[in-house]
Amino acid sequence: MLKVDMDTKVKFLHGFSHKTRIQILECIKNNEKTVTQIIEDIRSSQSSISQHLACLKGCGLVVGRQEGKYVYYSLRNQKVRELLTMFDDVLEDVENDVACCENHIS
Amino acid sequence: MLKVDMDTKVKFLHGFSHKTRIQILECIKNNEKTVTQIIEDIRSSQSSISQHLACLKGCGLVVGRQEGKYVYYSLRNQKVRELLTMFDDVLEDVENDVACCENHIS
DNA sequence: ATAACATATTAGAAATACCTAATGTGATTA
DNA sequence: TAATCACATTAGGTATTTCTAATATGTTAT
Numbered sequence: 001m002l003k004v005d006m007d008t009k010v011k012f013l014h015g016f017s018h019k020t021r022i023q024i025l026e027c028i029k030n031n032e033k034t035v036t037q038i039i040e041d042i043r044s045s046q047s048s049i050s051q052h053l054a055c056l057k058g059c060g061l062v063v064g065r066q067e068g069k070y071v072y073y074s075l076r077n078q079k080v081r082e083l084l085t086m087f088d089d090v091l092e093d094v095e096n097d098v099a100c101c102e103n104h105i106s
Numbered sequence: 107m108l109k110v111d112m113d114t115k116v117k118f119l120h121g122f123s124h125k126t127r128i129q130i131l132e133c134i135k136n137n138e139k140t141v142t143q144i145i146e147d148i149r150s151s152q153s154s155i156s157q158h159l160a161c162l163k164g165c166g167l168v169v170g171r172q173e174g175k176y177v178y179y180s181l182r183n184q185k186v187r188e189l190l191t192m193f194d195d196v197l198e199d200v201e202n203d204v205a206c207c208e209n210h211i212s
Numbered sequence: 213a214t215a216a217c218a219t220a221t222t223a224g225a226a227a228t229a230c231c232t233a234a235t236g237t238g239a240t241t242a
Numbered sequence: 243t244a245a246t247c248a249c250a251t252t253a254g255g256t257a258t259t260t261c262t263a264a265t266a267t268g269t270t271a272t
Contacts, residue, residue: 010124016119017123018229022112022115047251066238066239071248086192088110150261160220175270
């Protein structure tokens with residue numbers, strides 16, 4: 001197991017730190033989708049979705065492939081998919097305690 | 107597999123969205139530590155560490171137990187530990203691409 | 213009881229992230 | 243080639259998060 005650079009890890013995990021981004025990840029978890037499809041699925045603006053997709057790409061979580069005028073986004077690889085599954089797994093356990101806490105850091 | 111509430115998931119994942127919090131999690135990954143020990147390990151102020159610990163507790167990632175005047179913090183459970191390990195695992199794969207991306211969403 | 217230690221909390225300033233609105237770019241269709 | 247469609251980018255206002263500095267709380271030792 002190689003040592004992973006901390007700043008890289010911070011950047012990577014930043015990808016999961018916003019509701020819209022999490023929704024995007026779940027939305028494309030099982031099959032790739034175009035930006036338009038993602039916009040339809042998630043209730044948010046084109047610009048916002050596009051910016052979050054750029055973020056997710058930068059974080060290394062998703063990849064996009066262009067096909068004609070469409071861009072198809074999908075999870076980067078199987079491991080990212082497993083990670084998303086694992087979140088649900090861990091959360092089943094944690095759910096009750098998290099639910100009753102209302103504040104972030106401040 | 108139960109369905110996990112989205113807002114709960116967002117709150118949970120928020121725990122991983124700051125360098126100091128990630129450092130704390132790694133710092134206590136293998137054994138519980140007092141706040142003072144954590145402060146010594148991570149270069150940050152007492153107040154900041156304490157606030158981040160409260161955040162992590164609220165996110166359901168860590169638990170604290172008081173013993174005399176000390177409070178020992180540790181990961182909530184084995185699954186959270188596995189999650190941290192999995193981050194490293196996924197990152198080995200992603201590292202190069204993340205490293206060459208400099209911006210967050212903006 | 214007083215002092216010292218460990219930790220938590222608060223308030224407000226500073227930094228960062230996010231959204232909206234507008235514009236830009238590249239591909240396809242007419 | 244002009245128009246349209248799909249998507250990306252930018253700028254700047256707004257909201258949220260984080261840090262610092264100060265103070266509070268609870269525990270142990272003197």
